[in-house]
Amino acid sequence: MNPSDTGNPAYYHKVVDCQWACPAHTNVPEYIRLIAQGRYGDAYMLNRESNVFPAILGRTCDRPCEPACRRGRLPSLAGEGLEKPVAICRLKRVAADHHGDISARLPQAPEKKNGKRVACVGAGPASLTVANDLMPHGYSVTMFEKYDKPGGLMRTNIPSFRLPEQVLAEETSAILDMGVDIRYNSPVSSLKALLDEGYDAVFIGSGAPRGKDLDLPGRYDADGNSTPNIHIGIDWLGSLAFGHIDSIGEKVLIIGVGNTAMDCCRSARRLGGKDVKVMARRPRQFFKASPWELEDAEEEQIDIVINHAPKRFVVEDGKLVGMEFERLEWDADAKRSTIIDSVILPCDDVILAIGQENAFPWIERDLGLDFGKWDMPVVDKTTHQSTLPGVFFGGDAAWGPNNIIWAVEHGHQAAISIDRHCQGTPVTDRPAWGMNLVSQKMGISEWSYSNDYEKAARQKMKHVDLVQRFEDLHVEVELGFTPEQVAREVERCLNCDVETAFTDKLCIECDACIDICPVQCLTITPDAPEPELRTKLSAPAVNPNQALFASLALPQTSRLMVKDEDVCVHCGLCAERCPTAAWDMQKFQLLISYAGTPVTGGTL
Amino acid sequence: MPSIVKPLVTHPSLVRNELGLTIRDYEGSMSTLCAGCGHDSITAAIIRALWELSVEPCMLAKLSGIGCSSKTPTYFVGGAHGFNSAHGRMPAIATGANAANRTLTYLGVSGDGDSLSIGIGHLSHAIRRNLNMLYVLENNGVYGLTKGQFSASSDVGSKSKKGEANKMSPIDPVQLALTLGATFVARSFSGDKAQLVPILKAGLAHRGFALVDVISPCVTFNDHEGSTKSYKYTRGKHHIATESDFVPHANEIVGEIGPVGATTIQMHDGSSLRFTKVPEGYDVTDRMAAMEYLRAHQGEVVTGVLFADESVPEMHEMNNTPAEPLGSLPFSKLCPGSGALAELMADFR
Numbered sequence: 001m002n003p004s005d006t007g008n009p010a011y012y013h014k015v016v017d018c019q020w021a022c023p024a025h026t027n028v029p030e031y032i033r034l035i036a037q038g039r040y041g042d043a044y045m046l047n048r049e050s051n052v053f054p055a056i057l058g059r060t061c062d063r064p065c066e067p068a069c070r071r072g073r074l075p076s077l078a079g080e081g082l083e084k085p086v087a088i089c090r091l092k093r094v095a096a097d098h099h100g101d102i103s104a105r106l107p108q109a110p111e112k113k114n115g116k117r118v119a120c121v122g123a124g125p126a127s128l129t130v131a132n133d134l135m136p137h138g139y140s141v142t143m144f145e146k147y148d149k150p151g152g153l154m155r156t157n158i159p160s161f162r163l164p165e166q167v168l169a170e171e172t173s174a175i176l177d178m179g180v181d182i183r184y185n186s187p188v189s190s191l192k193a194l195l196d197e198g199y200d201a202v203f204i205g206s207g208a209p210r211g212k213d214l215d216l217p218g219r220y221d222a223d224g225n226s227t228p229n230i231h232i233g234i235d236w237l238g239s240l241a242f243g244h245i246d247s248i249g250e251k252v253l254i255i256g257v258g259n260t261a262m263d264c265c266r267s268a269r270r271l272g273g274k275d276v277k278v279m280a281r282r283p284r285q286f287f288k289a290s291p292w293e294l295e296d297a298e299e300e301q302i303d304i305v306i307n308h309a310p311k312r313f314v315v316e317d318g319k320l321v322g323m324e325f326e327r328l329e330w331d332a333d334a335k336r337s338t339i340i341d342s343v344i345l346p347c348d349d350v351i352l353a354i355g356q357e358n359a360f361p362w363i364e365r366d367l368g369l370d371f372g373k374w375d376m377p378v379v380d381k382t383t384h385q386s387t388l389p390g391v392f393f394g395g396d397a398a399w400g401p402n403n404i405i406w407a408v409e410h411g412h413q414a415a416i417s418i419d420r421h422c423q424g425t426p427v428t429d430r431p432a433w434g435m436n437l438v439s440q441k442m443g444i445s446e447w448s449y450s451n452d453y454e455k456a457a458r459q460k461m462k463h464v465d466l467v468q469r470f471e472d473l474h475v476e477v478e479l480g481f482t483p484e485q486v487a488r489e490v491e492r493c494l495n496c497d498v499e500t501a502f503t504d505k506l507c508i509e510c511d512a513c514i515d516i517c518p519v520q521c522l523t524i525t526p527d528a529p530e531p532e533l534r535t536k537l538s539a540p541a542v543n544p545n546q547a548l549f550a551s552l553a554l555p556q557t558s559r560l561m562v563k564d565e566d567v568c569v570h571c572g573l574c575a576e577r578c579p580t581a582a583w584d585m586q587k588f589q590l591l592i593s594y595a596g597t598p599v600t601g602g603t604l
Numbered sequence: 605m606p607s608i609v610k611p612l613v614t615h616p617s618l619v620r621n622e623l624g625l626t627i628r629d630y631e632g633s634m635s636t637l638c639a640g641c642g643h644d645s646i647t648a649a650i651i652r653a654l655w656e657l658s659v660e661p662c663m664l665a666k667l668s669g670i671g672c673s674s675k676t677p678t679y680f681v682g683g684a685h686g687f688n689s690a691h692g693r694m695p696a697i698a699t700g701a702n703a704a705n706r707t708l709t710y711l712g713v714s715g716d717g718d719s720l721s722i723g724i725g726h727l728s729h730a731i732r733r734n735l736n737m738l739y740v741l742e743n744n745g746v747y748g749l750t751k752g753q754f755s756a757s758s759d760v761g762s763k764s765k766k767g768e769a770n771k772m773s774p775i776d777p778v779q780l781a782l783t784l785g786a787t788f789v790a791r792s793f794s795g796d797k798a799q800l801v802p803i804l805k806a807g808l809a810h811r812g813f814a815l816v817d818v819i820s821p822c823v824t825f826n827d828h829e830g831s832t833k834s835y836k837y838t839r840g841k842h843h844i845a846t847e848s849d850f851v852p853h854a855n856e857i858v859g860e861i862g863p864v865g866a867t868t869i870q871m872h873d874g875s876s877l878r879f880t881k882v883p884e885g886y887d888v889t890d891r892m893a894a895m896e897y898l899r900a901h902q903g904e905v906v907t908g909v910l911f912a913d914e915s916v917p918e919m920h921e922m923n924n925t926p927a928e929p930l931g932s933l934p935f936s937k938l939c940p941g942s943g944a945l946a947e948l949m950a951d952f953r
Contacts, residue, residue, distance in 0.1 A: 075616050082616070445607040453611030508835045509795060510640040510823065515648035518628075520615045539615040556839050571611055579640025579823040
């Protein structure tokens with residue numbers, strides 16, 4: 001096979017599974033080590049560089065990093081099955097909870113502006129990230145927000161018992177206080193009018209604000225009026241966030257089983273819902289909600305009912321009294337279903353949480369800004385630019401509903417484009433990413449990182465007890481990790497960024513590294529095509545998503561050193577037992593480019 | 605000392621042997637030998653051979669003398685019996701242990717100093733007795749533990765780390781064993797596990813004394829330019845005389861005997877040793893031919909199972925000892941009393 005190109009930052013970046021999976025490429029192992037050292041402020045600032053909202057995301061992130069965590073592919077030493085991933089998200093919250101005074105370290109806007117004016121539509125995570133990246137470079141950012149507070153869906157869709165108001169306020173203020181011209185209560189009703197104001201660039205981060213409706217019999221009366229007590233989930237959560245509602249009936253049905261449904265059902269419990277059911281069409285393994293959100297809901301005695309498809313709203317005398325469902329039986333992969341029978345479940349309220357849609361009634365269609373399939377704007381995947389130069393999209397507004405961390409990454413990329421656009425350089429030229437590799441060897445058998453394998457199980461987040469959490473809508477459920485839990489959890493991280501770096505010309509093929517490797521990662525073998533090599537290693541390399549490292553021909557026998565990256569625990573024993581330092585443990589640092597970084601070469 | 609003990613975490617596809625044990629169950633303590641020592645590779649090969657043969661750890665006795673090599677039994681099969689004896693006395697202790705309990709598997713690890721200098725007499729007599737054991741001689745041609753003097757296996761002309769050439773002629777353990785009548789003689793290289801592991805398995809299955817001389821480079825004192833026991837030199841002069849493939853008794857498939865010209869030797873337990881690439885005219889059962897072959901290939905590192913003879917009785921058969929361990933015999937039988945002694949003495953009068 002071809003020798004691995006470890007000079008390309010992408011090679012080692014991919015080995016750091018969490019960082020690779022994170023849309024914003026957060027340097028997870030490094031911030032976990034900083035937490036281990038008690039350097040919470042440093043850990044927070046490192047997080048903030050890439051994900052901008054560590055305290056918010058430490059509570060609400062969809063955590064694409066955690067299913068990717070290498071730890072989750074290792075056999076459990078405690079019992080059957082595999083290990084659970086490191087609680088990356090909850091450790092992020094630890095950094096945020098204890099960061100101390102970081103005000104002096106937050107980005108600042110210069111006194112002297114660069115004369116460029118950027119308009120952001122919406123004050124959600126994407127727009128805020130654009131402002132975060134552009135303000136320090138002297139841009140004047142004007143932000144238009146339809147509500148009277150910033151945060152977008154982070155405020156309107158995530159209940160305060162998951163994300164307290166002050167946490168949201170702290171991190172949005174850190175950006176707005178740089179001098180963003182924030183216009184509250186200012187929904188943009190015409191893009192044309194906005195463009196006419198002469199901004200150098202416009203960023204549209206207005207989200208996917210329209211909750212999907214369910215037009216079944218009983219939804220509307222003969223005059224087309226909505227039946228009372230049927231709510232659109234995200235609108236209902238928004239009304240709750242702004243204090244417009246404070247109660248709900250005792251029997252509540254939530255239709256849909258995504259994360260919005262979880263927020264709806266748990267909110268309903270706090271507003272007086274006693275019998276709250278989440279109604280799902282399909283079996284559990286096909287749910288959209290994150291497993292931990294399902295668990296949190298069930299802990300609050302919410303009934304999750306599977307295989308029920310909504311059929312009609314049962315309305316008597318103009319009043320909602322129940323909902324009829326068809327009970328389904330699914331085939332193995334839940335593609336086809338057959339109807340068994342139908343049931344009527346009585347209820348006082350129904351909340352529809354079946355998805356969100358984009359809506360751009362305020363964008364005129366004759367501006368040169370093309371709309372494509374599903375009436376969505378045509379947006380370039382890399383530059384975030386629409387077909388109208390100078391107008392950029394990000395967050396849910398770009399390609400439909402996604403999560404906060406993706407919105408942040410969209411913000412970063414759009415900010416790069418806006419900067420280049422405003423400076424008169426092509427937006428398609430993207431700044432290169434670099435890397436640093438630094439040996440972690442401190443002496444013979446001594447490393448600068450904690451290289452032993454911590455066999456402790458994933459620490460469980462403690463929750464406020466049920467009685468207390470239902471007393472007040474704003475009581476945050478998750479208590480955060482205790483110092484003891486933090487001490488354990490940080491050690492569970494495998495330090496995947498401390499890379500096994502190999503220098504082929506030094507190898508004497510003594511086999512010491514192969515013999516010592518606890519997880520049989522290494523093999524010295526004659527060259528062969530990769531698919532063949534994968535079957536011939538010390539242990540079969542069965543995970544095709546994980547790279548095989550291959551060296552150049554070794555000096556003595558011309559065989560190759562091959563490493564299956566899949567389950568390497570980065571313990572450093574290969575480097576420790578190597579007599580010639582052909583193996584070394586080197587810390588990989590991905591140098592990510594943001595707005596303002598000069599273009600120097602290729603891209604990742 | 606290594607910074608950490610090898611983590612217990614394993615590859616998810618780790619397999620179990622007939623006893624339900626993984627290869628990790630055959631490991632011992634962390635090695636404190638120099639990084640890159642050939643001995644550690646041999647330890648890994650021993651671990652693999654014992655695991656593949658499903659040797660019950662509690663039925664293994666590992667013995668050694670003094671030297672770097674003799675530290676290694678600590679590094680494999682933590683659950684086995686072990687005896688770290690005086691310098692060169694491992695064969696004597698093994699003889700005593702084996703005499704008392706023939707049901708254990710005996711595995712001795714020694715070095716060129718321990719075996720060919722101070723212990724050569726004991727080695728010779730263990731061979732003479734055809735003691736049923738695997739004797740692994742980790743041969744690096746240097747006294748590593750005392751910082752690099754020439755050993756009895758250093759070749760003439762091989763240079764010390766400081767550049768001085770050895771003048772005294774070496775003792776070749778393979779030729780020594782052949783002349784003393786050893787019944788299983790092999791040589792291998794620590795850097796070639798594909799060859800070493802089957803040879804170790806065959807040696808363990810052999811009834812009688814199995815000597816395996818393993819060239820095992822000393823990375824610290826004998827891996828330099830001019831050394832004849834370095835990784836580089838051994839790889840350059842490596843001459844595989846016989847390529848062996850150990851076929852365990854239980855897994856043997858009748859009718860699948862190798863290509864024309866292959867030789868199969870039936871081991872005492874029913875398993876067989878099959879030679880798939882025998883050089884023309886090489887007869888692994890002909891002692892004189894083996895010696896002749898070695899002479900003809902002087903200057904090369906000839907490896908493989910070079911001689912094997914399953915027909916010679918081992919020590920217990922020669923001495924007609926009971927089949928069960930002495931410790932399990934009733935006292936009355938083990939020590940029949942003064943009457944029996946008097947009767948025996950009367951025989952000699």
